[in-house]
Amino acid sequence: MSLKIYFLRHGETSSSQTGTYCGRLDIDLTAEGVQMAEDFAKAYQDIPWKAIYSSPLQRTIATAKPLCDLLGINSQRRHGLKEIFYGEWEGKTPEEVNRDFHDDYVRWLADPGWSSPTGGEKGIDIARRSSEVLEEIEQTYKNGNVLVVSHKATIRIMLCSLLGIDVGRFRDRIGMPVASVSVVEIAERGPLLHRMGDCSHLREELHQRKEIQG
Numbered sequence: 001m002s003l004k005i006y007f008l009r010h011g012e013t014s015s016s017q018t019g020t021y022c023g024r025l026d027i028d029l030t031a032e033g034v035q036m037a038e039d040f041a042k043a044y045q046d047i048p049w050k051a052i053y054s055s056p057l058q059r060t061i062a063t064a065k066p067l068c069d070l071l072g073i074n075s076q077r078r079h080g081l082k083e084i085f086y087g088e089w090e091g092k093t094p095e096e097v098n099r100d101f102h103d104d105y106v107r108w109l110a111d112p113g114w115s116s117p118t119g120g121e122k123g124i125d126i127a128r129r130s131s132e133v134l135e136e137i138e139q140t141y142k143n144g145n146v147l148v149v150s151h152k153a154t155i156r157i158m159l160c161s162l163l164g165i166d167v168g169r170f171r172d173r174i175g176m177p178v179a180s181v182s183v184v185e186i187a188e189r190g191p192l193l194h195r196m197g198d199c200s201h202l203r204e205e206l207h208q209r210k211e212i213q214g
Contacts, residue, residue, distance in 0.1 A: 001143040003186040004194070005134070006044075007155045008147060010055075010063040011036035011179045012209060020093050023083040023120070023153070028058045036179035036206055041066035043201035044181075049073075050144040053133060055081035055151060063179070064149040075149065078136075080129040083151035087119030113168025123167045126157045134158065138186060152176045159184070162191040179206075 011033030015022035029037065045067060054064045054075035064075045089097045097117075098105050107115040113123040130150075137146050150158070156170040162184055165173055175197050176182075183195040199207060 002188075003138065003141055003143050004145050005137065005184050005186065006047075006145065006147045007158065007182040007184070008040060008063065008149045009152055009155055009176050009178055009180050010059040010149065013059050013178075016178050017209075018093070020091055021086040021089045021097070021117070023086040023090060023151075024057075025090055026058050029062045032206060032209060033059070033178070034062065036202055037063040038066045039202050039206065040179060040181070041070055044147075045070045047145050050141045050146050051076060051137075052147045052149065053078055053081065053137065054149040055083065055154070057082060057151075060149045060151065064147070067147070078133045080131075080133040081148065081150040081154060082129075084117075084123075084126055084153040085121045086117045087121075089117045089120065109171075111168045112171055113166065123153075123157055123170055126154055127161050127167050130154055130158050131161060134162070152178075155182065159193075159196070163193060178209075 011029045013027050013029055013033055015027060049071060052064055052068060052073065052075040054060045054077050056077040056079060061075065068075055088101065101118045104118045108117055116122040153170065156174040156176050157167055159174055159182060160167050160170050177197055177199055179202060180197040180199045181195060182197060185192045185194055
């Protein structure tokens with residue numbers, strides 16, 4: 001038996017609906033986001049989980065909570081799973097960022113792996129801190145199922161790192177809808193992707209909610 005890591009992006013927030021950058025802003029889920037977390041828990045409660053890891057921000061804690069409650073366990077919170085820090089762009093829309101920080105914005109769009117939002121984090125910084133959590137999981141659990149509840153950019157960067165994709169292309173190569181699930185098996189020949197951005201566990205009306213891309 002091998003180790004499977006399930007990556008769950010948090011449910012809907014007001015920021016995912018408005019398209020603002022909110023990396024470290026500690027906002028909570030919308031009512032629909034709570035429903036998304038509940039739908040995930042109902043669909044995945046019968047998997048024999050070894051552990052649940054979460055970013056320490058409220059939107060990820062709230063997304064993990066329904067499953068934690070059903071299983072009677074607590075999530076293990078890790079700083080390395082936090083969302084990208086957008087620095088001076090936090091709380092702003094892409095249009096506002098392009099207006100106020102145009103040169104930095106153009107550089108970041110071209111290569112978010114090695115360029116950062118003004119005063120924020122490079123993609124490679126996120127890859128380094130999140131890889132420490134992945135290494136901890138691999139060393140602690142040689143087999144079984146582990147859930148990682150994190151954020152849009154952070155999950156995409158972790159998947160790039162695991163699958164050998166240039167981290168600088170995380171925005172261009174990988175989509176990650178709210179409350180979506182991606183699954184990677186740590187197999188004998190290296191990480192093997194089984195599923196990416198799956199939202200089939202969500203009730204129909206939640207599928208209709210379109211995210212504004214920031």
